[in-house]
Amino acid sequence: MIVLAIDTSNQPLSLAVVKDDAVMGELTLNIKRNHSIQAMTAVESLLATLDLSADQIERIVVAKGPGSYTGVRIGVTLAKTLAWSLKIPLVGVSSLLSLSWPGKQFDGIVSPIMNARRGRVYTGLYTFDETWVELEEDRNLSMEEWLDLLADREEAVLFCGADVDVFWEQIQARLGDRAKRVSESEEVPRMAEMAIYASELADEDVHEFVPNYIRMAEAEVNWLKEQEKNNG
Amino acid sequence: MTNKTMILGIETSCDETAAAVIRGGNEIVSSVISSQIESHKRFGGVVPEIASRHHVEQMTLVVEKALEQASCSMDDIDAIAVTEGPGLVGALIIGVNAAKALAFAHQKPLVGVHHIAGHIYANRLVTEMQFPLLSLVVSGGHTELVLMREHGSFEVIGETRDDAAGEAYDKVARTIGLPYPGGPHIDRLAHEGTPSIKLPRAWLEEGSYDFSFSGLKSAVINTLHNAEQRGEDIDVKDLAASFQDSVIDVLTEKTKRAAQEYGVKQVLLAGGVAANKGLRSRLTDMFDEMDGVELVIPPLSLCTDNAAMIAAAGAVHFEQGRRSSLGMNANPGLELK
Numbered sequence: 151m152i153v154l155a156i157d158t159s160n161q162p163l164s165l166a167v168v169k170d171d172a173v174m175g176e177l178t179l180n181i182k183r184n185h186s187i188q189a190m191t192a193v194e195s196l197l198a199t200l201d202l203s204a205d206q207i208e209r210i211v212v213a214k215g216p217g218s219y220t221g222v223r224i225g226v227t228l229a230k231t232l233a234w235s236l237k238i239p240l241v242g243v244s245s246l247l248s249l250s251w252p253g254k255q256f257d258g259i260v261s262p263i264m265n266a267r268r269g270r271v272y273t274g275l276y277t278f279d280e281t282w283v284e285l286e287e288d289r290n291l292s293m294e295e296w297l298d299l300l301a302d303r304e305e306a307v308l309f310c311g312a313d314v315d316v317f318w319e320q321i322q323a324r325l326g327d328r329a330k331r332v333s334e335s336e337e338v339p340r341m342a343e344m345a346i347y348a349s350e351l352a353d354e355d356v357h358e359f360v361p362n363y364i365r366m367a368e369a370e371v372n373w374l375k376e377q378e379k380n381n382g
Numbered sequence: 383m384t385n386k387t388m389i390l391g392i393e394t395s396c397d398e399t400a401a402a403v404i405r406g407g408n409e410i411v412s413s414v415i416s417s418q419i420e421s422h423k424r425f426g427g428v429v430p431e432i433a434s435r436h437h438v439e440q441m442t443l444v445v446e447k448a449l450e451q452a453s454c455s456m457d458d459i460d461a462i463a464v465t466e467g468p469g470l471v472g473a474l475i476i477g478v479n480a481a482k483a484l485a486f487a488h489q490k491p492l493v494g495v496h497h498i499a500g501h502i503y504a505n506r507l508v509t510e511m512q513f514p515l516l517s518l519v520v521s522g523g524h525t526e527l528v529l530m531r532e533h534g535s536f537e538v539i540g541e542t543r544d545d546a547a548g549e550a551y552d553k554v555a556r557t558i559g560l561p562y563p564g565g566p567h568i569d570r571l572a573h574e575g576t577p578s579i580k581l582p583r584a585w586l587e588e589g590s591y592d593f594s595f596s597g598l599k600s601a602v603i604n605t606l607h608n609a610e611q612r613g614e615d616i617d618v619k620d621l622a623a624s625f626q627d628s629v630i631d632v633l634t635e636k637t638k639r640a641a642q643e644y645g646v647k648q649v650l651l652a653g654g655v656a657a658n659k660g661l662r663s664r665l666t667d668m669f670d671e672m673d674g675v676e677l678v679i680p681p682l683s684l685c686t687d688n689a690a691m692i693a694a695a696g697a698v699h700f701e702q703g704r705r706s707s708l709g710m711n712a713n714p715g716l717e718l719k
């Protein structure tokens with residue numbers, strides 16, 4: 151089974167081709183360049199390098215969010231369209247989990263972090279015990295609230311992703327030595343890990359599959375507030 | 383062009399997710415449009431983030447329907463045409479990336495299409511084009527006069543310097559308190575009123591084919607506010623009729639002058655505002671009197687955004703050898719040429 155995995159949720163682009171749980175090729179780009187330009191050509195060149203044609207792909211795995219709304223949509227659109235038109239199954243994985251791979255060997259819990267601005271983060275809580283286990287669902291909340299929750303758990307926490315930098319002082323001030331962070335070279339997502347992990351996951355309905363934005367569109371939030379005001 | 387060329391068109395530049403299959407450059411085999419207008423109504427206009435979210439939900443469904451209704455598969459398609467720009471960037475990105483994935487998965491040529499070229503080529507789905515021709519493009523985002531001397535060549539001889547005509551319609555409608563989208567409401571009210579209120583017409587410099595509607599829009603808003611302050615009642619029907627009269631005067635007069643100057647054989651009306659009854663009837667009367675110029679107005683379903691028009695323009699580009707790479711990006715500021 152040949153699996154193509156795609157993550158375009160944030161600045162890094164991670165692609166992987168995995169055959170029967172062994173990595174055939176993996177490609178990571180971490181430059182400020184629009185995924186809308188580079189993602190499809192990167193898939194094309196990775197497959198060409200591996201001497202594979204599109205119709206040899208048997209499954210698609212995609213990071214479904216959270217992340218940059220546009221970024222996530224690019225990966226999901228490519229994945230949905232490839233899966234639908236090649237008539238192959240599609241699997242979505244958390245974009246936060248795709249940042250969490252360095253936590254595989256970590257004795258403790260893993261908190262991937264994406265900066266959601268204004269002191270807020272996208273995060274979730276995972277641990278690796280033969281496979282990935284989700285302890286706390288992906289969410290969007292203030293870093294302060296998240297640290298309250300982690301402080302209560304009294305375990306060592308590995309923080310993953312490049313955005314940890316923004317919050318590191320705040321994290322250390324609250325959790326002290328229990329807080330660990332990945333090294334700089336481990337800050338990028340790795341879809342090879344996700345392609346292998348996803349072999350345990352159920353296929354999505356391709357047409358129905360949508361990104362997990364976690365947040366409503368701002369206009370919708372404002373509209374709901376307005377409705378509430380008017381109703382009472 | 384062989385009569386069998388099959389083009390799959392994809393359009394996501396604003397709030398319609400659309401796919402279509404056309405044969406031979408001018409025959410619609412299928413055309414599917416998923417409109418989001420209901421979801422944007424409560425916001426009083428198109429919200430880009432919400433439009434983009436809808437496109438992701440609809441994209442594969444719409445393409446599947448278009449192929450199903452055309453009783454064909456990707457194997458029967460010769461090329462994929464997609465709107466490259468202009469439009470909402472987040473919305474365009476969905477169509478562009480879906481088209482790239484299809485082109486890659488099935489090793490098909492990819493052709494990027496300018497949205498306005500699409501609107502103009504909607505006419506080819508009605509009748510064969512005769513060159514030179516002049517196209518008046520009027521929509522929510524565009525007001526342009528485009529001269530075409532041959533297939534695939536576009537010369538913008540006039541364009542709006544501020545608001546597009548459709549934009550002015552929507553803003554005036556909002557001021558009067560009409561629901562979104564306001565254009566059709568103004569058109570309807572205009573037919574019930576008389577153009578009795580004096581409003582400006584922006585002719586600009588002598589010989590210019592450019593347009594400007596922001597002055598007119600402000601004049602309408604001022605007229606309403608002044609009347610309000612004086613406690614007078616203004617008949618909104620008369621106001622709508624006067625506003626529409628001013629817009630149509632400028633549009634049709636400039637179109638007529640350009641048609642004469644360039645000695646065109648055809649005048650094509652393109653874009654969503656082509657649905658406007660007032661504009662249609664005035665142009666019809668005007669060109670009835672002009673010998674040797676054929677006026678072409680596509681049916682309403684082809685005036686608003688659709689993918690058949692994108693496929694029609696794409697068919698010509700494809701035939702002329704234009705190809706886009708998998709590195710093509712959505713280009714919200716794409717120029718027509």
Ligand SMILES: [Zn+2]
Pocket residue numbers: 497501521653654686687
């Ligand atoms: Zn349009």
